[in-house]
Amino acid sequence: xxxxxxxxxxxxxxxxxxxxxxxxxxxxxxxxxxxxxxxxxxxxxxxxxxxxxxxxxxxxxxxxxxxxxxxxxxxxxxxxxxxxxxxxxxxxxxxxxxxxxxxxxxxxxxxxxxxxxxx
Amino acid sequence: xxxxxxxxxxxxxxxxxxxxxxxxxxxxxxxxxxxxxxxxxxxxxxxxxxxxxxxxxxxxxxxxxxxxxxxxxxxxxxxxxxxxxxxxxxxxxxxxxxxxxxxxxxxxxxxxxxxxxxxxxxxxxxxxxxxxxxxxxxxxxxxxxxxxxxxxxxxxxxxxxxxxxxxxxxxxxxxxxxxxxxxxxxxxxxxxxxxxxxxxxxxxxxxxxxxxxxxxxxxxxxxxxxxxxxxxxxxxxxxxxxxxxxxxxxxxxxxxxxxxxxxxxxxxxxxxxxxxxxxxxxxxxxxxxxxxxxxxxxxxxxxxxxxxxxxxxxxxxxxxxxxxxxxxxxxxxxxxxxxxxxxxxxxxxxxxxxxxxxxxxxxxxxxxxxxxxxxxxxxxxxxxxxxxxxxxxxxxxxxxxxxxxxxxxxxxxxxxxxxxxxxxxxxxxxxxxxxxxxxxxxxxxxxxxxxxxxxxxxxxxxxxxxxxxxxxxxxxxxxxxxxx
Numbered sequence: 001x002x003x004x005x006x007x008x009x010x011x012x013x014x015x016x017x018x019x020x021x022x023x024x025x026x027x028x029x030x031x032x033x034x035x036x037x038x039x040x041x042x043x044x045x046x047x048x049x050x051x052x053x054x055x056x057x058x059x060x061x062x063x064x065x066x067x068x069x070x071x072x073x074x075x076x077x078x079x080x081x082x083x084x085x086x087x088x089x090x091x092x093x094x095x096x097x098x099x100x101x102x103x104x105x106x107x108x109x110x111x112x113x114x115x116x117x118x119x
Numbered sequence: 120x121x122x123x124x125x126x127x128x129x130x131x132x133x134x135x136x137x138x139x140x141x142x143x144x145x146x147x148x149x150x151x152x153x154x155x156x157x158x159x160x161x162x163x164x165x166x167x168x169x170x171x172x173x174x175x176x177x178x179x180x181x182x183x184x185x186x187x188x189x190x191x192x193x194x195x196x197x198x199x200x201x202x203x204x205x206x207x208x209x210x211x212x213x214x215x216x217x218x219x220x221x222x223x224x225x226x227x228x229x230x231x232x233x234x235x236x237x238x239x240x241x242x243x244x245x246x247x248x249x250x251x252x253x254x255x256x257x258x259x260x261x262x263x264x265x266x267x268x269x270x271x272x273x274x275x276x277x278x279x280x281x282x283x284x285x286x287x288x289x290x291x292x293x294x295x296x297x298x299x300x301x302x303x304x305x306x307x308x309x310x311x312x313x314x315x316x317x318x319x320x321x322x323x324x325x326x327x328x329x330x331x332x333x334x335x336x337x338x339x340x341x342x343x344x345x346x347x348x349x350x351x352x353x354x355x356x357x358x359x360x361x362x363x364x365x366x367x368x369x370x371x372x373x374x375x376x377x378x379x380x381x382x383x384x385x386x387x388x389x390x391x392x393x394x395x396x397x398x399x400x401x402x403x404x405x406x407x408x409x410x411x412x413x414x415x416x417x418x419x420x421x422x423x424x425x426x427x428x429x430x431x432x433x434x435x436x437x438x439x440x441x442x443x444x445x446x447x448x449x450x451x452x453x454x455x456x457x458x459x460x461x462x463x464x465x466x467x468x469x470x471x472x473x474x475x476x477x478x479x480x481x482x483x484x485x486x487x488x489x490x491x492x493x494x495x496x497x498x499x500x501x502x503x504x505x506x507x508x509x510x511x512x513x514x515x516x517x518x519x520x521x522x523x524x525x526x527x528x529x530x531x532x533x534x535x536x537x538x539x540x541x542x543x544x545x546x547x548x549x550x551x552x553x554x555x556x557x558x559x560x561x562x563x564x565x566x567x568x569x570x571x572x573x574x575x576x577x578x579x580x581x582x583x584x585x586x587x588x589x590x591x592x593x594x595x596x597x598x599x600x601x602x603x
Contacts, residue, residue, distance in 0.1 A: 090123075104143050104150075111150035112237075 063117040066109060073102055131194040131201060131255060133172035134209065138248040141165020142241045149237045158240040159228070162220055165244055170213045173251075177206035197319065198258040200386070204457035205254055208378045211464045212250040214585075215374040216243050218468050221582040222367035222475050227279060239279060242272035246371065250379035257386055259308040259318040266304065266347060269379060270297050273372055277364035289363025296346070296356045304343025310336025323389050337389075344387065347380040350436065351406040354429045358413070361425030362485070366478060369421065370471035373428050374464035381435050385456055388439050396443035399436045400538045406433025407545040414552040420559070421485040423552055424470055427511050430549055431463050437542050438526050445533035455525040462510070462522030462593055469586035470507035476500040476579060487559045494560030499580065501560050503587045510590045512553035513546060518593035 041048045080087065080095045087094075109115060124132070145161050176192060191202035201209070220243050228236055249269025256262035274297060278290025312318055314333025315325035323340075326333035346353040361369045407430050414426035435456060442452045474485060477500050481489040494501030510519035523546060530539040 101139075101143060104146050108146040108150045112153065 057118060059117045062114060066114060070102070070106070125194070127192045127194040130172075130176060130192055131199045134169035134213075134251055135248050137165050137168035137172055138244045138251075141168075141244045145237060145241050145244075156236075158236055159220065159224060162240040162244055163217065166213050166217045166220070166247070169247070169251075170210055173206050173209050173213070176201065177203055177210055179203050193257075195261075198261045199252070199255045200257040201255040202453070204454060205382060208254055208382060208457055208460050208464075209251050211378055211461050212247045212254070212375040215371045215464065215468055216247040218472060218582055218586065219243060219367040219371040222370070222472055222579050223365070224578055225576040226475075226479070227365055227367065235279065238275065242276050243371075246272040246276070247375060250375045253379040254382035256383055257320055259312070259322075262383060262387070263301075263305055263308065265379070266343075266383070267301060269376060270301070270347075273368070273376065276368045276371075277360060279368065280365055283363075285363035286365065287363075289360045292356055292363075293360045300343050300346035300353070302343075303339045303346070307336045307339025307341075307343060311340060312336075320387055323387060327389055340387065341384075344380060344384045345402075348377065348384060348432045348435075349429050350402055350432055351409045351429070354406065354410065354432075357429050358417075358422045358425045361428070362419055362421045366421065366471055366475035366485075369425075370468050370475070373424070373467040373471060377428060377432060377467075378460040378464055381432065381456065381460055385439070385442075385453060388442060390446065396440040396533070396535060396538075399440040399443060400535065403433045403436035403440060404538075404541060404545060406430065406436065407542070407549075411545065411548045411552070414549070417552070418487050419485050420474060420487060420490060420556060421471075423556060424467070424474065424511075427549065427553070428463075428467060430546075431511070434523065434526060434542065434546070435459060437530050437538070440535060440538060441526075441529040441533040444530075444535050448529065448533060451532075452529050455529045458525055458593075458597070459522035462518035462590075465586040465589040465593065466507045466510040466517070466519050469503050469583065469590055470511060472579065472583045472586065473500045473504035473507065476576065476583070477504065479576070487555075490559055491563040492560070492565030494557075496565055500583070503583055505557055505560060506587055506590055508553050508556045510594065512550050516591070516594050518590045518597075521594060521597050 076098065077095065080091060084091065141161055141164065144165075145158050148155065148157055148161070179190065191200050191205070193200045220240070223239060223243075227239055246269050249265050249267070249272070252261055252265030253269055254265075256265050274290055274294040277293050278287050280286035308318070310332055311322045311326055314329050314336055315322045317325055322333075323337060326337045342353065349357045361372065364372065410426045410430035410433060414423050414430070417423045417426065438452050438456045438459070442448060477490055477493050477497060478485050480493060480497060480500075484490070494505060506517070510517035513520045513523045527539045527543060530536075530542065
């Protein structure tokens, strides 16, 4: 039972050795050149300026939530796609119906301004 | 691979398709014609369609349906299972949604912009769909799907008066605690599946003979279900949520959610075995005692009625205790539970509906001080509330009395006479706060009229007669009960 975990242990040791080794090597052979840009907070390429307590439109969250929602629905398509040939025409009709219902929701959101995140 | 849908599948899917179709229609029309006021009409059409397609099953007691082998109807490879009695309770859920809609026509509908109107009507269709799935669930997937489908709309509907602190508080409390309970439920299912390898009600039987893992799962499963049914010690949210939510929504929660959760619990109840009837009887007595004790001290009529709902849910557990004590009494216990749910449901609908009308006359307050003497000033709404309260208390001649009678009769028949006596005493104790509502309505001087005068609400006043008449009808002529 425990023997099944041996690869996991080996992997754990490998990770620890690799990470500490890498840090140790950079510390030994690298030459530190401090610069203002390097000391800045990394913010996905954006320039981190201003106060963190900035106000922005709450609609932005709505768009994010809607994205997650449709993202998850798209997941169901994979299950169908994997079996598409076996399921044949009935399967195609069913997934089409599923997409149609989904489209109604999307249509409603779009027409009622749910996607206008900068309003 | 599952084949094409069988007649049984269609029979149980039809009401859900009606409701879902209504939602889709409302959303499409709202997307292109936001100014048109079509939501209410479409929603009532969908509810009527659902009731119409559920009717054959409700009517089919004793005689098999055409093309469908045997009752109860099993559909979708056994994932849903419903008897005619269950269908009657399903009709009650649809009726509760319809009544909540009618009560909202002149109040909630006029709250804010059209967006909230769309939300109200679509969610009023989704919630009963969830209830129908829950009360017929015989698989973990349908049980969880049903409970979530009924809960999520109710979280939003509770918070629909979003400028009012109480309503938002109700929505948030219900959501947080409900999400927690759903977590328990799904964790329990996972453990049960891990321990027994089954996802149908047979998992419960297997778990009782199985190891610690499955037994722990069983505990989690019941914790989740008892939360939805509001059994002590999971009942603390009820008073706040029922008080804060708009009263039409409270009516839907009281009648519909309770019925769906109770039937789900009955479907997933353990067969007579090591657990014994003692555990259920203890829970029932504790719930009744705690609810009665808390209700004595309340000033808000909605809170009193909410706690009365908790007490009624507790009483239902006596039926489970009877089932445990006398194996083989399944059919008659289920009939008793179905009748009890319908009796409590119509009484609660009448009570909360009448309270909504009186509340509007009192400027939106449900405190005893604000409703003083209103029974005499508004004889119809006051009379219906009084009748409903008598039924909730269990005065003979009302549906509530027979509901209690059938449950205690099952208990006595199963040999648990002592438990039955204790239950009856606890029920008598509840008269103290039910009678207080009558005192407030009729025996106090009227409070000065507060707030702006209420709008005349003819649809609500007419619709309220339906549950009121049913309360009396089921109380004096329980013959339809044999159908359950």
